[in-house]
Amino acid sequence: MTKAEKLSARELVLGAFHLLLVEKGYINLTVQDILKKAGVGRTTFYAHFTGKEDVLRNSVGQLRKWLVSVVDAQAGFLSFTLPYYQHIISHHEIYDHLVGREEFYTFERYFMRMLTELILSEIHSPKYSPAQQAKVELIALYIAGSIWATSAWWLERKHLSAEEMNDSFRKLVLPGLEQSLKNL
Known part of the structure; x- marks a missing residue:
């Protein structure tokens, strides 16, 4: 994965996170929700975040x-x-x-x-x-x-x-x- 692709995946996750905070709130938000909204896989997510x-x-x-x-x-x-x-x-x-x-x-x-x-x-x-x-x-x-x-x-x-x-x-x-x- 190139640096641009890594940055893009990271930005996709953060963008999805912000949208989902409005939709679901933090407590009801799951990693699976973020993956789905960001369109990234679990491996990609965990390459950037814990x-x-x-x-x-x-x-x-x-x-x-x-x-x-x-x-x-x-x-x-x-x-x-x-x-x-x-x-x-x-x-x-x-x-x-x-x-x-x-x-x-x-x-x-x-x-x-x-x-x-x-x-x-x-x-x-x-x-x-x-x-x-x-x-x-x-x-x-x-x-x-x-x-x-x-x-x-x-x-x-x-x-x-x-x-x-x-x-x-x-x-x-x-x-x-x-x-x-x-x-x-």
């Missing part, structure tokens, strides 16, 4: 790569939040099926990890002592939790645009973030 949770992990990984690629470094701290909120609202059919359901917590684990890593990549510094680094990790986890919680709140209401949501979030969070980092 199971449906691995497909989820890779899907969130793709989102992370995309967010990193569109970040405007000139926008300051948390510059990924606007593209993140734009992604959430543009894919709301998927996320609407998750909010308030058991599978929400499976997604939360991967999203929290992704968000925390993105935040740490912006605020971490090698000059920090171990105690300061622990505080930076706590700050990152706190902000990631805030992003995740506001995303769930927003999906249930959809009264704000992505830009309004991002502006509101940044006004709530940035002053505290900047002050916390100064006080390390």
